[in-house]
Amino acid sequence: MNTANPYGSTPTHHMLSVLVQNKPGVLARVASLFARRGYNIFSLAVAPTDDPEFSRISIVVDVESAPLEQIVKQLFKLIEVVRISELDPRRSVERELMVATVRVTPEQRGQVVELANIFEGKILSVGQDAIILSMDGSPEKLDDFSDLLRQYGIIESQRTGRVALPKLDRAAKN
Amino acid sequence: MTSKDHMKGHKAGETITGAQALIRALEMENVDVMFGLPGGCILPAYDPLIESPIRHILVRHEQGAGHMAEGYAHVTGRPGVAMVTSGPAATNMVTPLCDAYMDSIPMVAITGQVGTSAIGTDAFQECDTVGITRSITKHNDLVMSADDLPLAIRQAFHIATTGRPGPTLVDIPKDVLTNSMKWHWPTDDEVADSLPGYKPVSKGHPRMIKEAAQLILKAQQPILYVGGGVLKARAASALRELAELTGIPVVTTLMARGAFPDDHPLCLGMPGMHGTAAAVTAMQKSDLLIALGSRFDDRVTGRVNSFAPHAKIIHVDIDPAEQGKVRKPDVPIVGDCRLVIEEMIKAINDLLADQKQVDITPWRSRVSGWQEQFPLTYEPSEEGGVLKPQYCLEQLRDAAPEGTILVSGVGQHQMWSSQYWKFNEPYTWVNSGGLGTMGFSVPAAIGAKVGRPDKTVWAVDGDGCFQMTAQELVTASLERIPVKIAILNNSYLGMVRQWQEMFYEERYSEVYLSQDTPNYVKWAEAMGCVGIRVDDESEVASAIDKANSINDRPVVVDFRVDAGEKVFPMVAAGQSNDDLMLHPSQNSRREFLR
Numbered sequence: 001m002n003t004a005n006p007y008g009s010t011p012t013h014h015m016l017s018v019l020v021q022n023k024p025g026v027l028a029r030v031a032s033l034f035a036r037r038g039y040n041i042f043s044l045a046v047a048p049t050d051d052p053e054f055s056r057i058s059i060v061v062d063v064e065s066a067p068l069e070q071i072v073k074q075l076f077k078l079i080e081v082v083r084i085s086e087l088d089p090r091r092s093v094e095r096e097l098m099v100a101t102v103r104v105t106p107e108q109r110g111q112v113v114e115l116a117n118i119f120e121g122k123i124l125s126v127g128q129d130a131i132i133l134s135m136d137g138s139p140e141k142l143d144d145f146s147d148l149l150r151q152y153g154i155i156e157s158q159r160t161g162r163v164a165l166p167k168l169d170r171a172a173k174n
Numbered sequence: 175m176t177s178k179d180h181m182k183g184h185k186a187g188e189t190i191t192g193a194q195a196l197i198r199a200l201e202m203e204n205v206d207v208m209f210g211l212p213g214g215c216i217l218p219a220y221d222p223l224i225e226s227p228i229r230h231i232l233v234r235h236e237q238g239a240g241h242m243a244e245g246y247a248h249v250t251g252r253p254g255v256a257m258v259t260s261g262p263a264a265t266n267m268v269t270p271l272c273d274a275y276m277d278s279i280p281m282v283a284i285t286g287q288v289g290t291s292a293i294g295t296d297a298f299q300e301c302d303t304v305g306i307t308r309s310i311t312k313h314n315d316l317v318m319s320a321d322d323l324p325l326a327i328r329q330a331f332h333i334a335t336t337g338r339p340g341p342t343l344v345d346i347p348k349d350v351l352t353n354s355m356k357w358h359w360p361t362d363d364e365v366a367d368s369l370p371g372y373k374p375v376s377k378g379h380p381r382m383i384k385e386a387a388q389l390i391l392k393a394q395q396p397i398l399y400v401g402g403g404v405l406k407a408r409a410a411s412a413l414r415e416l417a418e419l420t421g422i423p424v425v426t427t428l429m430a431r432g433a434f435p436d437d438h439p440l441c442l443g444m445p446g447m448h449g450t451a452a453a454v455t456a457m458q459k460s461d462l463l464i465a466l467g468s469r470f471d472d473r474v475t476g477r478v479n480s481f482a483p484h485a486k487i488i489h490v491d492i493d494p495a496e497q498g499k500v501r502k503p504d505v506p507i508v509g510d511c512r513l514v515i516e517e518m519i520k521a522i523n524d525l526l527a528d529q530k531q532v533d534i535t536p537w538r539s540r541v542s543g544w545q546e547q548f549p550l551t552y553e554p555s556e557e558g559g560v561l562k563p564q565y566c567l568e569q570l571r572d573a574a575p576e577g578t579i580l581v582s583g584v585g586q587h588q589m590w591s592s593q594y595w596k597f598n599e600p601y602t603w604v605n606s607g608g609l610g611t612m613g614f615s616v617p618a619a620i621g622a623k624v625g626r627p628d629k630t631v632w633a634v635d636g637d638g639c640f641q642m643t644a645q646e647l648v649t650a651s652l653e654r655i656p657v658k659i660a661i662l663n664n665s666y667l668g669m670v671r672q673w674q675e676m677f678y679e680e681r682y683s684e685v686y687l688s689q690d691t692p693n694y695v696k697w698a699e700a701m702g703c704v705g706i707r708v709d710d711e712s713e714v715a716s717a718i719d720k721a722n723s724i725n726d727r728p729v730v731v732d733f734r735v736d737a738g739e740k741v742f743p744m745v746a747a748g749q750s751n752d753d754l755m756l757h758p759s760q761n762s763r764r765e766f767l768r
Contacts, residue, residue, distance in 0.1 A: 021371065025316075029308060036309045073495035079313045079333060082371035 013042055014068050015094070015164055018057040018075060019083040022048055026080045030057060033078065039071050040064075043161030054082065058163045087164045094164040097136040099124065100157035102149050104131050112152060119145045130155060186358050192320030193218040193351040196284070197226050199327035202359055205255050207231065207246065207624055209239035213259025214299055216286030218351035231624065231653050236263045238617040238646040240270020244279045245621025248604040249579055249629075251408065253280040253334045254621060260286045261299030264345075265306065269611060272310040274341035276608025277429060278406055280334040281341040282327075283311075289349040290318055303345045312340030318347070320355035328365050337374025338493040339406055374492065378509030378517060386464070386488045386505045387521035391531045393462035393486075396422045399445070399474075402429030402607070403467015403491060409512035410434065410600040413466065416515050419522060421534060423541050425453040427468055429607045432597035442545065446474040447745050448589040451548035451760075454743065454751050455767050456541050460485045467491060467511045470500035471608070480750035490514045547766045550593050551757050552739065555711060563587065563662040563735040566714060567594040570632060570660055573718045578630040579604065579622050583615035583639030586668035589741045591634045602629075613642030619657045620650050630658070630722070637663040637687055637694075644697065650728045651702030658721050659703075659730045664737040665689045672740045698730035707732045 020026045027046055034041050040062035048055045061071060072084050087094075104112050112131055116123060121135035135145055139162055146157065184198060196219050200208070207229040212220040223230055233239040236258045243254025258267055264285040274281045288297040304316045313333045317326045323346070330342040360368075390396060404413055410433050417424050417440050424434045425445040434441055445453040457463065463485045468474070475481040478500060489496070489503035490511055497506040507514055552564040567590055574580075580595050581604040582588040588605055597603050604622050606614040619633035640661050650657055664671075671685045698705030704724055708717045708731060721729040742757040756764065 025304065025308075028305065032308050067498075070495065070499060073497075076371075077493070077495055079369060079372050 013060050014063050015087040015089065015092070015162060016059045016061060016072065016075070017085045017087055017164060018059060018081060019049070020055050020057055020078075021080040021082060022053055022055040023080055026055070026078075027057065029078050029080065030059075030075065033074060034061075034071075037071075037074055043159075045161040045163050047163075056163075058161065060162055085166070087166060092164045092166050094138055094162050095136055096139045096142055096162045097134065097160045098142045098146065098157060099132060099134045100146065100149060101130055101132050101155040103129060103153035103155055105129065108152060112149070115145075115148055121145065184357060184359070188357045189354050190357055191218070191222075191351065192323050192346070192353050192355055194222045195320060195323045195355055195357060196327065196346065196351065197222045197228070198357070199324045199359070200228060200255065201226060202324075203327065203331045208255040208257055209233055209242040209246075209621065210257035211236055211239060211259070211263065213263055213286065215288055215348045216257060216259040216263075216284075216346075216351075218348065219257065219284070219286070219346070230257075231620075231649065231655075233617070233649050234645040235643070236266035237269055237613070238620075238643060238649065240267050240281070240283065241273070241611075241614055241617035241643070242621030242624070242646070243281045243283075244270060244274050244277075244614075245581065245604055245618030246625040247274075247279050247281055247621075248618070249601050249622045250625040251280075251601070252625075253282050253331060255282050255284070257284040258286070259299065260288055260303065261301045264301060264303040267343075268306060268310065269609075271307055271341045271343065273606050273609040273611045273614065275310045275312065277606065278339050278402060279341065280339040282330045282334050283341060283343040285343060285345050286351075287316065287345045287347040290347045291349070293347065303343070307343050310341070311343050312338075314343040314345065316345045316347075317350055320350050320353040323350065323355065324358060325360045325364065325368060328360050329369060332365055333369075333372065337372075337376075338403075375494070375508050376492065376510040376513055378490065378507040378514035380517070382505055382507045383514065383517045384521050386507060387518055387525055389462055389486060389488060389505060390420060390422070390464065390518075390522060391525055391529065394532055394534060395460045395537045396420070396462040396464060396534065397456050397460040397485075398422050398424040398434075399427075399457065399463045399465045399468050400424055400430045400433050401427045401466065401468025404430055404433045404511045405467075405600055407467060407492070407511035407513075409467070409510075409515055412512050412515040412519070414438075416519055416522075419519060420531065421538065422464070423456060423538065425449070425457065426597075427471070427474055427607075428592055428605065430468070431592055431595075431603040432600045435598040436596045437598055442541065444592050446471075447476070447747075448593065448741050448743065449474075450545075450550060450593070451743050451754060451756060451767060452541060452544040454745065454754050455544050457482050457485070458751050459540075462486050462488070465489045465491070465503075466515065469496050475500065476745045476749055476751040480752060544767065547763050548743075548756065548760055551759060552742075553759070555736065558710070560736040561709065561711060561714070561733060563664070563733070563739055564590055564594055565711065566660065566662060566708075566733045566735060567591060567634065569714045569718055570634070571595050573715070573722060574632065575630045575722065577602065578632055579619075579626060581605065581615045581619040581622055581631060581633040583633075583635045584610045584612045585636045585639065586664075586672065586739075586741050587634050587636045587639075587662040589669075590662070593741075612636075612639045615639060616643045616657075616659060617646045619659070620646055620655050623650075623655050623657045633657060633659045635659055635661050636668060637661055637665060638667045640694075641687075641692070644701070647698070647701040647703050647728050647730070654726070655728070656725050657728050658724075659728065660721075661694060661730065661732050662735050663694065663732050664735050664739070666737050668737070668739075669741070671737070675740070677746065694730060694732035698728075698732075701728075703728040703730050705730050705732065707734070709734045
């Protein structure tokens with residue numbers, strides 16, 4: 001893995017999946033708790049669950065800034081936080097979406113489209129000297145993809161932050 | 175319709191205004207008194223208040239309303255209620271909210287807000303109250319519809335008073351107060367269902383409690399480290415039973431003074447920065463700290479990595495986030511102190527059926543040795559010399575009627591109050607521990623007296639503190655709340671002066687107030703109080719007697735005390751508790767502390 005890549009997973013990153021009541025100001029509460037207690041948020045994704053009463057906040061925290069246990073306990077003190085699970089990357093599926101505008105000459109365009117096909121990316125827009133791609137996948141796959149795109153020149157890119165769910169048990173119960 | 179609703183004659187479905195619903199909801203929560211000051215956006219709520227049996231105390235500054243609510247809650251255990259308007263009134267409530275949050279005081283603040291359509295437009299007296307108070311309340315809520323008001327009020331009281339208590343705030347836009355709604359009082363189940371993420375734990379884990387009991391019986395040098403949580407849980411008598419069953423000495427933190435009687439042979443007094451030498455040293459040498467509702471505050475631990483280095487830790491706290499926040503416990507027990515202590519006593523008794531407690535008499539005698547060698551002490555004034563603040567406190571204490579409530583501000587006088595008073599009953603000590611809010615005592619004393627009119631309430635204040643909130647004595651005079659204020663007036667910001675003397679080479683920077691301005695006697699009289707000035711030891715007793723005999727108005731006694739007096743013992747900030755500075759007269763005996 002490219003260690004210079006700011007999106008690289010490191011052992012100090014932990015993924016918390018936080019189920020909250022879907023109410024105004026809940027995200028502000030979570031964010032201000034992190035700021036007030038000196039914890040670093042590495043990435044954040046929020047959306048309602050299938051039950052519109054609740055939202056799920058997926059937070060990747062930088063645990064070098066504080067012990068994870070203390071972060072979880074403080075988070076759980078927020079009245080609107082219903083459940084917190086820490087997702088072990090080995091036992092969960094993680095996905096992230098990236099869109100990127102890449103500088104390409106007409107000669108290079110074919111190469112980039114080929115790369116996108118290999119990575120199962122999509123072409124969203126094509127211009128004279130640039131192309132917009134999207135790709136979803138594990139954060140590591142996105143890292144690899146953007147490493148490869150970098151040689152052409154990434155004009156701008158945006159990643160969503162990770163969302164994750166625990167893996168299902170393969171063995172039958174009982 | 176709930177039965178209580180029925181009792182109060184309210185019909186479910188009756189159409190009333192949001193303002194009427196608010197006041198009715200407060201009545202349903204059994205609020206008997208509230209502290210506040212009206213203004214633009216909260217105006218509609220003040221109209222139905224005229225017909226309400228709730229007593230409203232009109233303060234002179236919103237900060238006063240907040241501290242009064244805190245003082246009321248401290249002594250009654252019931253939530254204090256403050257109601258103020260939007261904008262500047264809400265920001266004036268910030269200090270008391272933060273104070274209540276730090277000291278886990280149950281309190282409900284109600285603030286007016288600009289109309290829902292004006293929110294976010296920088297309207298007159300608009301501020302983001304919920305945003306500003308987010309990190310200093312246990313919970314807060316902006317109510318956007320009159321129909322939501324009863325549930326919001328029920329939630330606010332429920333959250334403020336259960337689990338680890340704390341302040342809550344309900345922000346109500348003006349049109350929510352004026353709009354009509356159909357009255358409905360939510361049931362307990364509706365409240366619980368509306369808060370799916372709020373389930374405070376009160377019963378401790380039986381296996382952990384048993385483990386704790388085993389550690390307690392095996393410890394050779396145990397100490398009960400008692401914090402404010404014991405008072406919040408109304409666990410004083412359970413604590414006494416535990417201490418007497420095991421014979422383990424007790425320290426009571428600044429927030430726990432009175433949780434265990436000071437005149438009990440097992441009581442070592444206050445630990446920490448200005449704690450007794452016996453309390454500080456016993457914790458340092460202990461092999462087992464049984465922390466009950468205490469949070470390893472930096473003012474107790476000194477430098478954390480050298481705090482009680484050989485002690486195992488049993489940590490009982492209702493807030494799971496306190497477990498391991500500062501010091502990793504060997505036995506964490508999440509639960510209500512009273513329930514856990516009661517279970518712990520049972521577990522110990524079970525174990526005692528077939529095992530004996532380690533003999534701790536050698537430890538007890540070592541601890542008593544420290545108590546005898548290092549009592550609290552000060553140099554008495556010479557004949558005709560300047561008054562000593564500690565002397566004034568001793569005289570106040572000895573003349574105080576049984577059960578007197580003592581309230582203090584923040585600084586030297588607070589430490590002397592905690593040290594020299596004898597707290598033998600719970601809920602007789604009110605102070606600002608965590609936030610250290612100067613100006614706390616005058617309004618908090620007023621709130622305490624409102625909550626316990628049967629008790630004498632003395633506030634011991636500094637002259638710096640008094641000048642911050644003294645205007646509330648006007649409130650006290652007009653509302654006939656006869657509190658008594660003793661100003662230990664050294665014409666300095668005394669604690670700052672002490673630090674500048676000790677740690678800044680006597681370079682005194684901006685700490686001198688004034689010896690003659692203000693004139694406290696005239697000021698007291700102008701506010702409708704009796705004012706008494708005391709310069710000499712010979713006048714102390716008669717001034718206190720006079721103050722104690724006045725019960726129809728507040729009294730202010732201006733004790734002119736020695737500005738050079740320092741609080742001892744002391745652990746300098748950030749230093750190890752092993753490096754306790756003793757009163758100079760005890761330095762020669764220092765090696766007894768080893």
